[in-house]
Structures are given as structure tokens and as C-alpha cells.
Amino acid sequence: TMVYTPSDFKRIPTQFIAALGDPSVSQGSGAKDWGLWRVDPGPRGVFLNQYSKEIVDNKAPAGWKFDPSDWWVEEHGLIMEAPDFPLTPGRYLVTGGRKTVTGLTIDTGGNWKLDEGTLYDVTHLPCRSARYNPIPGQ
Numbered sequence: 001t002m003v004y005t006p007s008d009f010k011r012i013p014t015q016f017i018a019a020l021g022d023p024s025v026s027q028g029s030g031a032k033d034w035g036l037w038r039v040d041p042g043p044r045g046v047f048l049n050q051y052s053k054e055i056v057d058n059k060a061p062a063g064w065k066f067d068p069s070d071w072w073v074e075e076h077g078l079i080m081e082a083p084d085f086p087l088t089p090g091r092y093l094v095t096g097g098r099k100t101v102t103g104l105t106i107d108t109g110g111n112w113k114l115d116e117g118t119l120y121d122v123t124h125l126p127c128r129s130a131r132y133n134p135i136p137g138q
Helices: 048-054
Strands: 016-018 035-037 071-074 078-080 092-095 101-106 112-114 129-132
Touching: 048 078
Parallel strands: none
Antiparallel strands: 016 035, 071 078, 071 129, 092 101, 101 112
């Protein structure tokens, strides 16, 4: 399915931004800590209940490296490869796959702003994820 792409954007295969922020806002800071999955991490993931069987020598069947001190899991229990960090400053066309399709601008200072809507509106709700890091010294 082709999605409308404004003339000031270049159409590329779908990618996913790993962003952290208040879902009710349309601008903020902290985008220096955001990352990018260049391919859908879901199909390449490993379910938590299959961890000991499928992740061998810290490597998933799809070939990505699992870091036990810094790992990602989506809300259905799927361990995913880490996104690439940092997200490059620039303009992105973003959507949550529902109603809102809008521009996202990230500046070199890590400030970000949506042209329309909120962070919630451009969040892909079925696959929200979390990053796990151990508490230092434990």
C-alpha cells in the first residue's frame, strides 16, 4: 500500500523511531537519546519464554547481538535488537498507523517538534517497547 508522501520528503521503506517522551506533548527535548530501527525489529525478535533456547552466545537466530546489560523488549514479551543510536537530526515523516501523518523536526541540540498532533498520535501502539538496564552494582 502506498502512503501519501509530501513533496519535501523522500519515500523510503518503513522505519521505526525509539522515542521516549510525554505522550501528550508535541515538542520537547531529549531526542539525542532517541534511536532508529531501520528494519522492523518484531519479526527478528525472540519471545522471553524462548530466551534460553534461542539466544545462544548472546546472539539471536536472526543474527543480531543480545546485550544482557542493555536490552529491549516490546509489550508482548518479544526481546528485540537494539535500535541504532543516536537518531540523526533532520526531518522525518511520522505516523502511528492510525489517523495522524505529520512532520517531525529534530535539531542538533536534541530538541524535537511535531508539525501536528502529539507523540501519542505518532506512536505505533501495538508494539510499544522498553529498554532494560541493570541497576549499577546489582
